[in-house]
Amino acid sequence: MxxxxxxxxxxxxxxxxxxxxxxxxxxxxxxxxxxxxxxxxxxxxxxxxxxxxxxxxxTTVYMMSFEPSRAEDVRALLDDPIADYLWLTPMGKANPTKPCK
Incomplete structure (x- = not known):
């Protein structure tokens, strides 16, 4: 805060x-x-x-990594808009991180 x-x-x-x-x-x-x-x-x-x-x-832009197997996570963020825009980038080789809720 x-x-x-x-x-x-x-x-x-x-x-x-x-x-x-x-x-x-x-x-x-x-x-x-x-x-x-x-x-x-x-x-x-x-x-x-x-x-x-x-x-x-x-205007807010929320950036997150995207992995096709986690498409439901993206849909959930679009249903309850986390920001004005959602910027998706391909997953790196490291383990995916969970978005904050």
């Missing part, structure tokens, strides 16, 4: 710095965090939105 608040605070501070810039350009902030910090819109995205009073558009 403390880390999530810290991440949200940093993102909001940067967003406020960008808004103060007088160049009128639209800017994008990209934050690369672990999956547990963005799943289901919690906790960092919701904390950022709260701090900015909803005046921000956010």
């Amino acid at each position: 403390v880390r999530d608040e810290g991440m949200a605070k940093t993102l909001v501070q940067r967003q406020e710095e960008i808004r103060r810039a007088a160049d009128g350009l639209r800017r994008i902030i990209l934050s690369y965090t672990g999956g547990g910090h963005i799943q289901y819109g919690l906790p960092v995205p919701k904390r950022v939105a709260r701090r900015l009073s909803g005046e921000v558009t956010q």
